[in-house]
Amino acid sequence: MATRVRHHVNPLSMRMLGFDPEPLVFTGQPLHVELGCAEGEFLFRFAAAHPGVQVVGVEIRRELVKDIRRQASDEGLGDRVQAVFANIPVHLGMLFPPGSVTRFYLNFPDPCFKREQHKRRVLTGGVVRAVFEALAPGGELFFQSDVFDTALDAMYVTELHAPPGFESVIEPWTFLRQNPYADTPTRRERFCQEEGIRIWRFCYRKSA
Numbered sequence: 001m002a003t004r005v006r007h008h009v010n011p012l013s014m015r016m017l018g019f020d021p022e023p024l025v026f027t028g029q030p031l032h033v034e035l036g037c038a039e040g041e042f043l044f045r046f047a048a049a050h051p052g053v054q055v056v057g058v059e060i061r062r063e064l065v066k067d068i069r070r071q072a073s074d075e076g077l078g079d080r081v082q083a084v085f086a087n088i089p090v091h092l093g094m095l096f097p098p099g100s101v102t103r104f105y106l107n108f109p110d111p112c113f114k115r116e117q118h119k120r121r122v123l124t125g126g127v128v129r130a131v132f133e134a135l136a137p138g139g140e141l142f143f144q145s146d147v148f149d150t151a152l153d154a155m156y157v158t159e160l161h162a163p164p165g166f167e168s169v170i171e172p173w174t175f176l177r178q179n180p181y182a183d184t185p186t187r188r189e190r191f192c193q194e195e196g197i198r199i200w201r202f203c204y205r206k207s208a
């Protein structure tokens, strides 16, 4: 029987604030994390292209988390691909040990960016600080979006809240010219490339 997958979950509802995320299992491999992984397409493509890494998706839609876990088990990936049900701005700081993550990916978040939706955005100052804490030395936060307002807001929040030692890999306040991690494009990324839609990307690195 087909399961109904919600398109939106209110991250500010009490139900989303009052729970503890299930603990993850860490394999000791370099850890790559997608924040807001939806169906996990990027996770599986990335894991296939990079056999020596562990990939974790964080997602607020519980049905999608279940589907990703089922697919990982069906494909015999064990703990190498995992998904966790969590509300990123509230729970990110609880999910990963300090210094454990090689790279966070924030791929095409908040597509309907509106001023009145600001308080629901995924990338908050708290998220920037939690990302920094969880990153290993030399680890990165990579962001991309084809919505300029979303990308500019995300860059503003990152610049404003980045602790010392967390800096753009190029210049401050500067979008990347190209995707340095182009080997596993997401579905939206492929669509934008086919349609000639500009993608706004930035990358911040924690000093080694």
Ligand SMILES: C[S@@+](CC[C@H](N)C(=O)[O-])C[C@H]1O[C@@H](n2cnc3c(N)ncnc32)[C@H](O)[C@@H]1O
Binding pocket: 007, 009, 011, 034, 035, 036, 037, 038, 039, 058, 059, 060, 061, 086, 087, 088, 089, 106, 107, 108, 109, 110, 111, 122, 186, 187, 188
């Ligand atoms: C537009 S989709 C992008 C999906 C994927 N990253 C991609 O590039 O195809 C954004 C995803 O983030 C999830 N999301 C939104 N707010 C979230 C939150 N507060 N915590 C966790 N996931 C969230 C949504 O449910 C959705 O699956």
